Amino acid sequence: MTLDLTAFKDPALAKGLIHSIDTWAPEHATLMEVCGTHTVAIARNGLRSMMPEGTQLVSGPGCPVCVTANKDIDTVIALSRIPNVMIATFGDMTRVPGSTSSLLKEQAEGRSINIVYSPLDALKLAQENPDKEVVFVGVGFETTTPLVAMAIQRAKALGLKNFSVFVAHKNMPNALEVIVSDPALKVDALILPGHVSTIIGTKPYEFLAEKYGIPGVVTGFEPVDVLQGVAMIMRQLHEGRAQIEIAYSRGVMREGNPIALAAIDEVFDTIDADWRGLGVIPDSGYAIRDEYAQFDAVKRFDPEVEPTVNPKGCRCGDVLRGVMAPDQCPLFRKVCTPENPVGPCMVSSEGSCAAYYRYY
Numbered sequence: 001m002t003l004d005l006t007a008f009k010d011p012a013l014a015k016g017l018i019h020s021i022d023t024w025a026p027e028h029a030t031l032m033e034v035c036g037t038h039t040v041a042i043a044r045n046g047l048r049s050m051m052p053e054g055t056q057l058v059s060g061p062g063c064p065v066c067v068t069a070n071k072d073i074d075t076v077i078a079l080s081r082i083p084n085v086m087i088a089t090f091g092d093m094t095r096v097p098g099s100t101s102s103l104l105k106e107q108a109e110g111r112s113i114n115i116v117y118s119p120l121d122a123l124k125l126a127q128e129n130p131d132k133e134v135v136f137v138g139v140g141f142e143t144t145t146p147l148v149a150m151a152i153q154r155a156k157a158l159g160l161k162n163f164s165v166f167v168a169h170k171n172m173p174n175a176l177e178v179i180v181s182d183p184a185l186k187v188d189a190l191i192l193p194g195h196v197s198t199i200i201g202t203k204p205y206e207f208l209a210e211k212y213g214i215p216g217v218v219t220g221f222e223p224v225d226v227l228q229g230v231a232m233i234m235r236q237l238h239e240g241r242a243q244i245e246i247a248y249s250r251g252v253m254r255e256g257n258p259i260a261l262a263a264i265d266e267v268f269d270t271i272d273a274d275w276r277g278l279g280v281i282p283d284s285g286y287a288i289r290d291e292y293a294q295f296d297a298v299k300r301f302d303p304e305v306e307p308t309v310n311p312k313g314c315r316c317g318d319v320l321r322g323v324m325a326p327d328q329c330p331l332f333r334k335v336c337t338p339e340n341p342v343g344p345c346m347v348s349s350e351g352s353c354a355a356y357y358r359y360y
Helices: 011-024 036-044 070-080 091-095 103-108 119-128 145-158 172-180 194-200 203-212 223-239 258-267 290-295 297-301 316-321 352-359
Strands: 029-033 055-059 085-089 112-115 133-140 163-169 189-192 216-218 244-246 268-275 279-288
Touching (some): 036 223, 070 085, 070 297, 119 145, 133 297, 189 203, 203 216
Parallel strands (some): 085 112, 133 163
Antiparallel strands (some): 268 279
């Protein structure tokens, strides 16, 4: 059954929500959306220009490709250089610059770089190429993590000996604690991610309201979705409340998806992870458990990774923290463009810099 989203684009509903936002908005408010799909939706539909004076919408670390640290990119590139290895990855990752190369450049030099659309495609690639070692690049938040977990479970059940995963998955709640604690950025409320929340629910965010007094609303991705989320946030600010609410009830429950969460827990341990722009955040990443260690690409191949060099002048990290807008980066449009990206924020379709370049 196809869901009819017509009402979520209704101009009359949008106009009513904008009126509510104007009515409830405080004199000054900084709202951060922490989902790359929200970043694109806000830019594409011109929602920033609809906010009342004094209200600022800033983008956060919601693009999984963007927050992947340079060392992780370099590790994938090192894996691609190992003889007999076939890299299977989502398309965005091929263009992300590492310290001295990218997967796209490695492909041009003869490495086997294969774009796939799901971890199951990588499993199929391994089955079709039994004489090759297929390494899937696992990047993403809780939306994609259970899919990778299930692929690893499937590989074990099939007895696949030539499949492994480089894990750079991250979880969102601990990163949000870093954001709301950042003295350089005073965030008044959060537009919480819809896709991630279909998996984890809203319980993991409740500490933001209880500990920090930060309201948050999970919302969807159509124009009325986003405006409803903003209106609910403004009402909380107006009434002096701090709660985690759901404006995306067609996709999100407080408890999340128990089957997906169980798959993550069976295959992965949580570990400290390095985020571009945010540094090392405790318990914000994943590592394959010992029971599935044969599918850990780093343990299997122990790649020799070159020293990490961050791109000179790139402010992608500050953009991801929300302390500056993409067009405030000195490289934006001048040196860094989608055709010649210096940093990953200009590569990914969910990146803030790519969204600003396209829509502003």
